[in-house]
Amino acid sequence: GPKVLQIPSHQIIDMGQMVTLNCDPVSNHLYFYWYKQILGQQMEFLVNFYNGKVMEKSKLFKDQFSVERPDGSYFTLKIQPTALEDSAVYFCASSLVLNTGQLYFGEGSKLTVL
Amino acid sequence: GDSVTQTEGPVTVSESESLIINCTYSATSIAYPNLFWYVRYPGEGLQLLLKVITAGQKGSSRGFEATYNKETTSFHLQKASVQESDSAVYYCALGDDNYAQGLTFGLGTRVSVFP
Numbered sequence: 246g247p248k249v250l251q252i253p254s255h256q257i258i259d260m261g262q263m264v265t266l267n268c269d270p271v272s273n274h275l276y277f278y279w280y281k282q283i284l285g286q287q288m289e290f291l292v293n294f295y296n297g298k299v300m301e302k303s304k305l306f307k308d309q310f311s312v313e314r315p316d317g318s319y320f321t322l323k324i325q326p327t328a329l330e331d332s333a334v335y336f337c338a339s340s341l342v343l344n345t346g347q348l349y350f351g352e353g354s355k356l357t358v359l
Numbered sequence: 360g361d362s363v364t365q366t367e368g369p370v371t372v373s374e375s376e377s378l379i380i381n382c383t384y385s386a387t388s389i390a391y392p393n394l395f396w397y398v399r400y401p402g403e404g405l406q407l408l409l410k411v412i413t414a415g416q417k418g419s420s421r422g423f424e425a426t427y428n429k430e431t432t433s434f435h436l437q438k439a440s441v442q443e444s445d446s447a448v449y450y451c452a453l454g455d456d457n458y459a460q461g462l463t464f465g466l467g468t469r470v471s472v473f474p
Contacts, residue, residue, distance in 0.1 A: 249404055273382075278461060287363075290461025301460055336405070346393055346454050346462060350405035 247271040251337050251351035252319075259359050263325035266354045268337030270320055275291070277320045278338040278348060279312065280306060289337060294320065324356075332358045361386050363465035365451045372441055372471045380436040380468045382425075383453035392453040394427050394434040395462065400447045408436075408449070421445075446472045 258264050270277055276295050282288040283314040294300040294312050309328070314320040322341075324331055334355045338348040365382045372378050386392040393412040399405045409418035409456045414429040434451060451465040 246406065280461070280464075287466055288464045290463075293461060303460065338405075344456060346395055346410055346452075347407045348405075348462070350397075350399075352402070352404050 247274075247349050249337055249349050250341055251335075251352035251354045253354055254352065255355045255357070257357045257359065258327060260329055261326045262312065263323065264327055264335075264356060266322045266324075266335050266356070267319040268321065268339075268351060270337065271341075271349050274349070276300075276340045276343050277312075277314065278340075279322050280336040280350075281333045282336065282350035282353070283333045291322075291335075293343075299313030327356075327358045328337050329358050332356060361388055361392070361453060363451050363453055363463055365449075366468045368448075368467070369471035370468060372470065372472055374443055374472055376460045378436075378438045378445070378470065380449055380451075381471070382465060384432050384434065384451070384453050386432075386453055386466045389453070389455045391429065393464045394423055394425070394454060395452040396423070396425055396434075396436050397450040397464070398447045399450070399467075405450065407439070414457065417451045419471035427459050441470075441472045443472045443474055446470060 252267045278293045279291040280288045311323045334353040336353045338350045362385045366380045372385040395410045396408040398408045410419040410421040411427040448467045452462040452468045454462045
């Protein structure tokens with residue numbers, strides 16, 4: 246089936262540094278999402294993105310977070326600066342349309358902030 | 360806020376046995392949420408298994424079934440006879456009609472099927 250690729254699969258950084266998580270969505274999809282899962286907790290919605298803009302974001306999407314998809318390449322999540330509580334697995338997802346709930350997820354990028 | 364509670368794993372079953380994973384939901388912001396089961400097989404990303412958007416209806420896929428019960432706010436996943444290839448982590452989720460705030464997921468239930 247359609248695949249969403251995430252790079253890197255695991256990253257360890259020091260608190261205060263910047264990190265960029267990359268997502269290669271399904272090729273013809275138009276809507277892009279990031280979810281965050283802290284160890285032992287549910288996966289939670291961060292943001293969705295369409296046509297170059299953030300459509301919706303949750304309260305977890307702090308000011309230090311930003312998303313973009315320059316020139317139709319990777320869909321990225323940037324955190325600058327990082328904090329200890331940003332340690333989590335971040336899942337990227339994409340969908341062709343918005344109102345079906347059918348999302349395709351990547352395997353996740355595990356971020357460890359020391 | 361909205362929440363989803365599901366059977367705590369891990370769940371271990373033998374091949375050809377039946378499986379049920381319980382899911383109950385609380386939707387404070389949505390009168391009639393859309394309900395989903397997602398699955399993550401080893402080495403793969405999360406993918407949609409089935410969904411039901413109308414209360415009282417049943418969804419099915421790959422031998423799995425789930426019925427949307429608004430009286431008991433439940434959406435249990437069942438399969439009559441599991442196979443080793445059903446070993447995966449299963450997630451119950453809910454969303455509103457436009458998914459503007461994304462999907463609300465349960466914690467996931469790891470299922471291991473042994474031959």
